[in-house]
Amino acid sequence: MNKLIGILFFMLLFAPILQGQQQHGSILEKVISIDRKNQPVAIILNELSQKAGIFFSYDASVIVSDRLVSINVKDTKIEDILNLLFDKNLFRFIEKEGHIIILLKENGSLPDTTTQGYKQEPFTNLTGRVVNQKNHKPIRYANISIVGKPIGTISNTDGDFILKVRPENKNELIAFSCLGYLVKEIPVKEIKPNDIILLKPASIFINEVLVNPTSPEMVLDKAIENINNNYFTQFMMNEAFYRETVKQDNNYINVSEAVLHILKSPYNNLSREDKVRVLKGRKIPEVNPLRWIDFKLQGGPKTITQLDLIKTSDTFLDPRFRHLYSYEINRVIWYQGHPVYVIRFKPIRNVPFLCYEGEIYIDRETFAIWHINFGLNKQGLKLASKLLIKKKPRGFKIRTIKADYVVDYRQFGPKFYFSAARASLIFKIKDRSEKVNSLFQSTSELLITDLEQSQIRRFPRNQAFLITDILTETIDEYDDKFWGNYNIIKPGENLVKALKNFRLKK
Template structure:
């Protein structure tokens, strides 16, 4: 079965519109399931979709000087009369004493509203009143106050927050969920990793994550980052035998008052198109990229691959010169069990990722010849990767009933460079796009495409913008003929750039270049256990552009070894 996830259309001047080109993936569907096959490693992908407790962190503030730990609960805190949630009251207490509260949401209902009278009381008495549960106890761990039940095993720490020397160091599993502090919505693509280290993971679509922390890192801190939110840092020890919900606070970038918020979206898009040659390099470059692809059935991986590539990126203006890929390191995992009645493998995922570069492979919504098919509207002036940008929404016009794209373009205010885009096949017409995605069918099954979503971003380097990150997600449902029930599948490919080299750039020799139109995980590529040791498998929703910071040093060794 052939599945296409990139549907940029090609048009012919004399022949009119041609059918969409199948540029993206192929899914191979054997009818029979065999034994579990693990390529390169016998590592298993952990199920990260698990319920979690809560890390309550209040507004960012200048913390007062830390008191001695044994005196924290005796500190006097002043609170006004109020009706508020437990979460809000704990934040007020923590703000005055300079500590954050950590607790399990199965123990503490942080959304429960309570009434308190104004007063000046020690922290210990406020906690008794607010929590109203004599079975709870409290412990200081660095700048955090852990709320727990004594019957639940909690590792012992000295009052200063230093861990008692264990008899034997063991791997610590850090589990939790990342949520928006105000809406409590899950945050996908949040990066969770050892601060200053090379170990990291990313939250999935429901905000869940699971990170294996090797022995020797128990005294380190966990850093949680997400685009548009303030970074959170907390000790590894907080997670020991606990699952926590990490509440992230939005980070706002102020817009100068003199900025005129109105703009003409059509004019901005046309101006940005006219400046492509000025903003994007006309010379080839080498890129060091991290790549991954995977297929999930429900919340479980069917297969997953990740790799480091060196990419020969051809100039954007040369539409006929293809990009090239040289494989540096890779690993693949197959996770099939007897309940699976279909096996899907991604074909041409690497090629698809490269072709999502919409500056080089121009889609309809940026092709001057077909802009009339789209309606461009002002979204807002937004912050995009630290730059102020015009947000321009686009969607096909009402009289066009083909499955075209809709989404948002981000255009730099100063340079008018395309910084990125988020778009999808119009959900209103996606049912008409099945033939574009599925070219080879299994007659025993019926497939339904639910969603096809794409993100692309560019970054500035030495005077020009270059492709930085691409991702394609395809959500589909398979149902056996004459059956009322089916299974949900999620197919994704993603590539992120770590480094750009502009000097002495030449095309790779043919024997060095990887075939990008094949099933990557079936390539039989060598697995280097020394290189991958200590890296957790990355859930599909992890934002790898952030995760690259955690593995930069090892990437450098890969490059040095390939020279």
């Protein structure tokens, strides 16, 4: 019944943790055959990926993925195939954990023309802070996106943002929006480095009387009935950024980040799960190492995709469990330029199950869901600890203090898509000897930065990130210039300080 309780699984373990490593042969030495004429480089790489059970990562600012190539080889090493696709005088290939990274050589320079399919024009990095025009306070989690395209980011807890714009989008408009503010559109070329973006507060309430009384249950029914109309019924490939942090009291003890591919299955086939694979990842192990315990998040990049509630349909959206909740239309507001019902829900008294309370924002015209924020009430928090903590050492008492979730959807053309999610949990952890008496706080964030229709139906088994995987055990350590041209959520000031401290300790 409670599907979302698996969103964050933790393992509380005694330190130190011993990790084994497996040795593998070179994947560049794998031998395959391929015959394709006038196909984009991206398609060729996808076929190599499926045949060899590997994955490729490259910088889109120097390689044109839609460059047409022809290739016909039999029983040939992958390294030799790559040398046919890319100039070996310019590029090098590095293998890491089952995937190959295509990089420009340090002393290499790109050709003066684009006949070989290489881009010279760099990405444009837009940076700045989104603030309230009236009081100049930072606006957290504001949406920043290219108008008419599913490409964007969000501001962090300090209102800061960074958006990396492809050369072909340099003449586009950037939209800045947030609940309670007027949307502001600015041309890419007019945004200065570290710019201050002022958003004007606006009244979001619609002052009108509904002639035909509307029940919240009817609105929820309409939202479910219109899923196929409002959401994609094709396979979609989403590029996403994911970050998970763990703090003990006021100190970061773990920071992990990754760029993901999420293969979204059609919304008219809700029984098929979305698939996740990690393109690039980095971690900062033991920013402030613990002596007694290790706190780990299991399945993070995979489980947070279950916050796509249109698919998972947890209790408060599932008609079968509606009797466990009370609903009311709390208000009607303007949201993203649309009239939106805000439905407030909470569990009825003395429900012996894990239930949530929160708000659902549903478009009054299309009945698409725009936003959901929810969390566990007091009774739910009492039940949560046994379900959220998957493993703990003896003698430890764990109490769940907070479990809150936020889910956002955006519109792209006539369709809506799962665009962002955030999960925040706080635990009080004590042991009998009082060696540990701390608050542990975990925050997981997911941001969809781009999407396109996909012909791929599944990932190779060795690439898929599973619900049993632990991100910190599958990625590499911190690298300052790691992200290249991938869009990410800019880290907040407190996290930046933790990163600086980590670099000083190295």
